[in-house]
Amino acid sequence: MAILGTASIALGILCAQVGTRYVGVGEIVRTLGGAFGVFNGDVNETSRTTATILLQLRLPRVVLGFLVGCSLASVGVILQALLRNPLADPYILGVSSGSALGVSLAVLLGAGTMAWAIPVLPICGFLGGLLALVLLYQMSATPDRLPVHSVLLAGVILNAIFSALIMFVTSIMEPNRSFSMMAWLMGTLAAPAGPTLLAFSVYVAICLGLLFMQVRVLNIMTLGEEPARSLGVDTERAKRNILLTAALVTGAVVSLTGMIGFIGMVVPHAMRLMIGADHRLLLPASAMGGGMFLMTADAFARSVFAPSEMPVGIMTALAGGPFFIYLLMWRKDRLS
Amino acid sequence: MPSDFVYDIDSVCFRYGAGPVGGPWVLTDVNFHVNQGEILGIVGPNGSGKTSLLKLLAKLLKPDKGAIALYGQSLDTSAQNEVARQVAFVAQDNQPTFAFSVAETVLMGRFPHRRSLRWDYGFGWDSPEDCSVAWQAMTTMDVAHLAGRSVMDLSGGERQRTVIARALAQTSRVLLLDEPTAFLDLQHQLEICSALRELKEDHGLTIVIVSHDLNLASQYCDRILMLKDGAVYAMGSPSEVLQSDVLQAVYGCKVLVDAHPESGLPRVTLPRESVRSRPV
Numbered sequence: 313m314a315i316l317g318t319a320s321i322a323l324g325i326l327c328a329q330v331g332t333r334y335v336g337v338g339e340i341v342r343t344l345g346g347a348f349g350v351f352n353g354d355v356n357e358t359s360r361t362t363a364t365i366l367l368q369l370r371l372p373r374v375v376l377g378f379l380v381g382c383s384l385a386s387v388g389v390i391l392q393a394l395l396r397n398p399l400a401d402p403y404i405l406g407v408s409s410g411s412a413l414g415v416s417l418a419v420l421l422g423a424g425t426m427a428w429a430i431p432v433l434p435i436c437g438f439l440g441g442l443l444a445l446v447l448l449y450q451m452s453a454t455p456d457r458l459p460v461h462s463v464l465l466a467g468v469i470l471n472a473i474f475s476a477l478i479m480f481v482t483s484i485m486e487p488n489r490s491f492s493m494m495a496w497l498m499g500t501l502a503a504p505a506g507p508t509l510l511a512f513s514v515y516v517a518i519c520l521g522l523l524f525m526q527v528r529v530l531n532i533m534t535l536g537e538e539p540a541r542s543l544g545v546d547t548e549r550a551k552r553n554i555l556l557t558a559a560l561v562t563g564a565v566v567s568l569t570g571m572i573g574f575i576g577m578v579v580p581h582a583m584r585l586m587i588g589a590d591h592r593l594l595l596p597a598s599a600m601g602g603g604m605f606l607m608t609a610d611a612f613a614r615s616v617f618a619p620s621e622m623p624v625g626i627m628t629a630l631a632g633g634p635f636f637i638y639l640l641m642w643r644k645d646r647l648s
Numbered sequence: 649m650p651s652d653f654v655y656d657i658d659s660v661c662f663r664y665g666a667g668p669v670g671g672p673w674v675l676t677d678v679n680f681h682v683n684q685g686e687i688l689g690i691v692g693p694n695g696s697g698k699t700s701l702l703k704l705l706a707k708l709l710k711p712d713k714g715a716i717a718l719y720g721q722s723l724d725t726s727a728q729n730e731v732a733r734q735v736a737f738v739a740q741d742n743q744p745t746f747a748f749s750v751a752e753t754v755l756m757g758r759f760p761h762r763r764s765l766r767w768d769y770g771f772g773w774d775s776p777e778d779c780s781v782a783w784q785a786m787t788t789m790d791v792a793h794l795a796g797r798s799v800m801d802l803s804g805g806e807r808q809r810t811v812i813a814r815a816l817a818q819t820s821r822v823l824l825l826d827e828p829t830a831f832l833d834l835q836h837q838l839e840i841c842s843a844l845r846e847l848k849e850d851h852g853l854t855i856v857i858v859s860h861d862l863n864l865a866s867q868y869c870d871r872i873l874m875l876k877d878g879a880v881y882a883m884g885s886p887s888e889v890l891q892s893d894v895l896q897a898v899y900g901c902k903v904l905v906d907a908h909p910e911s912g913l914p915r916v917t918l919p920r921e922s923v924r925s926r927p928v
Contacts, residue, residue, distance in 0.1 A: 396745040532756050534746050538708050539739055543818070544732030544760035589746040592773070 319604065372509050377501050377610040377624075378603035379516050380569050381579075383561045385602020386520055388576020389595050390554055393530040395452075395463050398581060399639060402562050403573030405467030407444045409474035411559075411566035414440025416481045416493060434515075438563030444470055445555045499572035499625020501610050512568060519561045520599060526554055527591040534589075572625045574632020575602050581639065653717075654822060654854045655682035655705060660714035662700055674700045675878040678714070682822075687848055687855045689865035692875030693899055698858045699740065701875070702824050705856060706737040718822075732760035736815035740826040740858075742807060747798040750791055750810050754782045757817030778817075785816035789843060805836035812840070816847070823847070823855045829864060837861075841868045862916040866890055867908065874898055890914035 384402060391400040391407070402408045414436035451466040482493045504512070529550045532540045537547050565572075579602040580594065587593050609627040616622070662675040675697045682688055690698050703709045704716060707723050716723045718734060736757070744753075758778040774782075786792040789809040794802065799810060808828060815823060828844075829837040845868060847853045859865050865872055866886040874882040874889050876898045882889045892905045895916065908915045 393746075398746065528759065528762070531748070531752075532759055534748075535742075535744075535756070536739075538703070539737075539742075541708050541728060542706050542732060542735075542737035542739075543756060544729035546728060584747065588752070589748045590752055 319600075372504060372506070373501055373610065374607055375513070376504060376509060376569070377607040379513055380501065380565050380572065381575055381602035381604065381606030382520065382599040383516050383565045383602075384572060384575040385579040385598040385605070386523055386595060387558045387561050388602075389580045389591065389598045390523060390526075390530060390558055391576065392580055393534050393591060394551065394554055395448075396534055396536065397463050398584075399464060399577060399636065400467075401574060401577035402441075402558070403571060403576065404471070404636070405444070405448055405463070406470035406472075406474050407441050407448075407559070407562050408566055408571045408573070409471050409478060410444025411437035411441035411563045412497060412571055413474045413478050413481070414438070414443075414563070415567045416478050416497075419489070419493065420481050420485060433567035434564040436563070437565075437567040438560050440474075441562040441566070442556065442559035444474065445559055449551070449555070495623065496570040498623035499570045499628070500623050501569055501572075501606075501613075504568065508568075512564065515564055516561065519557055519564075522557050523554070523561075524595060526550065526557075527595050530554070530591040530595070531589075570623075570625065572606070573629050574636065575605055575628055577639075578632045578635050579605055581635075652684070653681040654684055654719065655680075655856075656717040656720070657681070657705075658715050658717070660704065660711045660716060662697075662704060662709065662711050662713075664700075673878055675704075675711075678878075678880055680873060680880060680883055682854060682856060683871075685848060685852050685854055686870040687844065687857065687868060689869035689872045690856065690858045690875065691860070691862060691865050691872060692881075696875040697878040698875055699826055702737075702826050702856065702858050706735055706824050707731045708737065729760050732818065732820075734820050735822045735824060736818040736820040738811055738815050738823070738825045738828060740830065742811045744799045744807075747800045749795065750786070750797055750799060750802070750813075751782065751795040753799050753810055754786055754791075754813045754817050755779070757785070757814040758782060760818060781819060782813075782817045785813040788816060788847070789813040790839070805832050805839075808832060808836070808840065809843075812843075821852075821854060823853050825855065826858045827860065828857060829859065829861060837864065844868065862890060862895075863908075866913045866915065867911060886913050890916060 387402045387407070388400065391402060391405065392398055395405075415433050417440075418433055418436040447470060448463070448466050451470075452462040478497065482490045482497075485493060529540075529545055532543050532545050533547070533550060533554075535543075540547050540550075580598045583594055583598045583601050587597055606624070606628070609631065610624045613624040613627045614621045657678055657680050660675060660678045661673060663671050663673045665671045678701065690701060692698050700709060704711055707726075707728060710724070718726070718731070723731065748756075755774050755778060758774060758781065761778070783792065786795060789812050791806060791809050791813055794806060794810070799807060802810065812825070812828065815825075823844075825844075828840055832840065841864060844855055844857070848855055857865070857869065869886060871884060872882075872886050872889040873880060874894065881898055882894050890905060891914070892903055895903045895905070902919055904917045904919055905914050906917075907913070
């Protein structure tokens with residue numbers, strides 16, 4: 313855990329370096345030091361510009377990337393445990409698109425421009441994501457088992473329906489608004505304002521903390537509902553709590569950054585291979601791994617075609633899609 | 649009030665689905681007792697309600713009518729966690745999804761004994777006591793040497809022994825097993841059955857087994873409960889229940905019953921040419 317934590321910070325600094333303009337490590341440390349009043353060296357024009365870039369744009373973006381990666385990977389872990397399916401991911405199962413539908417409906421009705429957009433959009437995202445999760449569970453669950461393929465199938469169908477509805481909503485918007493909707497849907501990590509970022513980090517920290525309190529139950533829920541009950545787990549309560557928290561996290565993430573896919577599937581899988589299936593370690597490790605993954609993906613998205621940048625959702629989908637296919641092929645003999 | 653019986657099953661009826669549109673009755677008016685420290689075998693044809701009855705005993709299902717009491721206390725009023733401390737249940741199908749190690753799987757059996765039930769309901773590390781109990785269970789079921797292996801890589805017999813070890817780690821007084829020897833070869837069947845017998849004799853466990861294998865039930869069970877169409881058809885010692893006329897009435901086909909060469913207990917075999925007879 314400590315190794316992963318250190319690695320996250322180091323990688324964060326590394327990611328802050330790259331972009332349209334390269335900033336050295338020494339400068340980052342100096343600027344951070346200056347911001348917290350540690351150093352009071354000479355302040356010239358260039359270093360002030362650098363400081364602005366770093367503090368206003370790049371660092372918030374790196375932090376946001378880390379938080380979003382954390383959240384998506386954690387939601388991926390718990391969906392996989394709850395649905396007993398290592399291919400589950402909020403993006404693939406339509407939870408993200410459910411949230412996105414909620415958000416885009418709110419934007420269509422004019423909530424996006426209002427002063428209270430910041431609390432409203434995540435709530436709409438939460439409701440959409442929750443709807444998707446409940447539908448998914450109802451569609452695919454039987455009392456004693458949860459067939460792997462029916463979960464995936466239900467998710468894919470939900471995803472298709474929600475995506476169609478999102479397209480519809482987007483198409484009846486004004487052109488300029490629908491353009492920014494499209495960019496948002498592709499998954500972007502635009503640097504948010506300080507207070508938003510702060511609120512978001514507190515929110516994510518609370519939700520992930522709540523999830524972390526359920527890890528032992530998650531372990532047992534992977535056995536299936538009936539075995540879990542026979543071990544004394546109140547399965548209804550556990551499912552309710554866990555699904556609610558998952559929807560809360562997804563809603564907030566989607567309302568802020570759109571649809572960033574595959575982190576929730578790739579990262580937990582890689583972590584499970586490395587540290588095993590015990591969720592007491594797997595959940596925090598995946599959270600950090602997801603954070604690092606998205607920070608890196610975003611650094612690439614920012615710098616490969618600099619000065620223009622591409623949506624980070626494209627990067628994660630390009631990395632995650634083939635991995636998903638590989639898993640599906642590799643598991644075929646095991647599933648059947 | 650304390651009861652002499654482990655289980656007291658009183659005119660239990662059960663069906664899947666609730667309300668007026670519920671499915672057909674799976675169990676109708678079932679009455680019996682389970683005695684302290686016995687191995688009770690539940691046998692019967694496919695669809696006679698064996699597994700449903702076992703799940704009712706574990707409080708995984710709720711009876712629609714009638715009552716089930718565990719040590720004199722109604723299952724209806726005891727919490728699931730409380731039941732899990734006294735009753736361990738081993739399901740028939742234990743296909744794992746994730747690569748937990750054998751030790752982790754067995755340690756899950758300690759969940760009902762976690763200390764806090766409030767805000768950190770779903771969290772906690774394994775205490776030294778948990779580990780020693782789990783180790784004991786793994787030694788009993790002879791899976792201790794597999795502790796670090798992933799459950800995905802085990803053979804059917806090893807996996808079944810791991811799941812039984814998990815049930816033992818619950819340190820319950822009652823063990824319910826659904827087809828513990830299905831899909832196992834002869835040697836593993838023998839291993840599991842003699843392990844169960846040792847548990848009964850050394851630790852005073854009360855064991856209820858659902859099985860298709862009449863001969864295994866005859867050899868290892870103290871009493872046998874024969875279900876037919878969701879009702880108790882016969883109950884008693886193996887030599888009382890496993891008689892050719894009873895079996896013919898229940899299974900609807902002719903069978904041969906003779907004595908086991910070692911134990912003298914009933915041995916059931918199919919005739920060479922099966923004569924299809926009409927249900928009586």
